[in-house]
Amino acid sequence: MSNPLLREFNTPFDTAPFDKIKTEHFMPAIQEGIRLAKEEIESIKSQALPTFENTIEALDLAGKKLGIISGIFFNLNSAETSDEIQKLAREISPLLTQHSNDILLDKDLFLRVQQIFKQQDELKLSPEQKTLLEKTYKAFVRNGANLSEEDADKLRKIDQELAQLSLQFGENVLAETNKFVHFVDKESEVEGLPESIKEAAAQTAEEKGKAGQWAFTLDYPSYIPAMTYLKNRELRKKLFIAYNTKSSKGDELDNQETIKKILNLRHQRARLLGYSSHSHFVLEERMAKSPKAVMDFLENLLVQAKPKAEEELEELSKFANDLDGLERLEKWDFAYYSELLKKEKYELDDELLRPYFQLENVIDGVFQTAGKLYGLKFKANQEIPVYHKDVTAYEVQDLQGNHISVFYADFFPRPGKRNGAWMTSYKGQFKLEGKDQRPHVSIVCNFTKPTKSKPSLLTFNEVTTLFHEFGHALHGMLANSKYESLSGTSVFWDFVELPSQIFENWCYEKECLDLLAKHYETGEKIPEDLIERIKKASNYLQGYQTVRQISFGLLDMAYHSQDPSQIEDIFDFEKEVMKKTELLPSVPNTLMSTAFSHIFQGGYSSGYYSYKWAEVLDADAFELFQEKGVFDEETAKSFQKNILAAGGTEHPSILYKRFRGRDPQPDALMRRAGLVKKQ
Ligand SMILES: [Zn+2]
DSSP: OOOTTTSOOOSGGGOOOTTTOOGGGHHHHHHHHHHHHHHHHHHHHHSSSOOIIIIIIHHHHTTHHHHHHHHHHHHHHHHSOOHHHHHHHHHHHHHHHHHHHHHHTOHHHHHHHHHHHHHGGGSOOOHHHHHHHHHHHHHHHHTTTTSOHHHHHHHHHHHHHHHHHHHHHHHHHHHHHHHOEEEEOOGGGGTTOOHHHHHHHHHHHHHTTOTTSEEEESSHHHHHHHHHHOOOHHHHHHHHHHHTTTTOSSSTTOOHHHHHHHHHHHHHHHHHTTOSSHHHHHHTTSSSOSHHHHHHHHHHHHHHHHHHHHHHHHHHHHHHHHHHOOSSOOHHHHHHHHHHHHHHHHSOOHHHHGGGOBHHHHHHHHHHHHHHHHOOEEEEOTTSOOSSTTEEEEEEEOTTOOEEEEEEEEOSOOTTSOSSOEEEEEEOOEEETTEEEOOEEEEEOOOOOOOSSOOOBOOHHHHHHHHHHHHHHHHHHTOOOSSGGGSTTOSOTTTTTHHHHHHHGGGGOHHHHHHHOBOTTTOOBOOHHHHHHHHHHTTTTHHHHHHHHHHHHHHHHHHHSSOGGGOOOHHHHHHHHHGGGOOSOOOTTOOSGGGOHHHHTSSOTTTTTHHHHHHHHHHHHHHHHHHHOTTOHHHHHHHIIIIITTTTSSOHHHHHHHHHSSOOOTHHHHHHTTSSOOO
């Protein structure tokens, strides 16, 4: 067979053969993968009597090849896409949706699953097996296994449409991001920009054929520093408006109608299955359980955070007024003045810290941290094929030299990569016939690129992002389940951010910073007082940031916890919902909904609150490390065993309690964020 996706990979650790894959290989490989999966399903159905092994376990093992191929395809569609791949995604997505519906709406298959589900008390299952059984059964029911033929058909149509619409949503946002570039030809207009950013802006302009000018784009590494440092208020306003009007201008890239269609289809889908809203449907399988619990959680936090946020803004407005006579602090002023005030308060800014955070040193420090906590060793391996020259592949081993995982790191922005940072995997972990199949995990980021004269020097925010994604990666790499669908990050959504967010805490600890923060030119360790100031500054504007996160959570819930057919105007709706969390004057004709990819493209619908939810968990969990020592062996072992390795094998509240010895308490978060006095 000439298709490299379909023959033996013949690569180290059976990694994806990126060096041989061409775009035209995907469609035939996906089709063959679907055929193989169908064969496996037929074989399950042909067994005489349904048992846990020949049905539930066999289902977990079915479609592995298809999973690998589609994993490669969709990961590339996020990290290294092209017009061709995007076009193909529009064809492949419905095929996969249909395939998964074919399985989940298969009556005979469902009857087998149902039969085992009903017998479960007699089956002497392990807790992991019980979880798998329940998850499998619910997957069928939540996809319409109990529906009439007619309603099941409706459901299929809705799912296909939804898959198309969320792809469309994402493509529009990416196209809007790539489309925008603003050139500046007078050096006076870029005043305030740190040298490294100015240099990068000049380089971008040169790449775009305008040597001698400066270019600004909507990519994070261009946009964020521009908003933070540009003295030129008009230019900041221009960039802010470009950023916050993405896909809302009524042209072919507009997402307003897409949003309405997505919302109405999600609602119809939930009603069809007997839930009163999409949120009710989603939250049934979350630690939080119900929309009411989420709303109470968010409202409660809002009450605690808002007074602090207002206090912070008052101070900031006064500061901007004293400094520049600013009458009114606008949204495009926020980052700029808060950076200046931060500098004054803590004598700290990104540019002061950057030289201590050379990417190579930081990643090495991250590896050392993982080594101290979990005994992991990372070794770059150039034999492992990668999909772009900027990607590095590592071999990960434990202290005894056992192979643990393959780890890919992809750090710099490119036109074909979507914004933000994420962790993903090319192969999950599971056990087959007693053999442990180890995972292939990847993190993809958009960090500051090296320039002609400087290596990649990260902002502290980029450092915490790296720790965050690496925390997810640890969840994947250290997975130790029997079944892939319960392995690693396959946990309830409001639990999945615990491993990532807790790992960020180490960035503020001297013992950890000593491993990664040294001056890129002199090799000098980061001075102690800088660490102190980083810690103090970490609580800076926590009230404001908390309210902002809550506002996104509330917007998400507002869209999804009621009948959306009443929503006529996306601008009006968003404005109305954001009223009680709006702290700065609202800017006419701007909005976030049309680029809110988390909830309209990714899987975070009715789930945005989970960032804050997980913060409660991570702050509470990290206090145990602080109590025992941030590299305490026993605590790390317990976290590895009960949380990271356990994946989704049991309900998160059980796993959490096993680690912490009790239920999570929100006080630790309030203390850490400085929203209440430390005791
Ligand atoms: Zn995350």
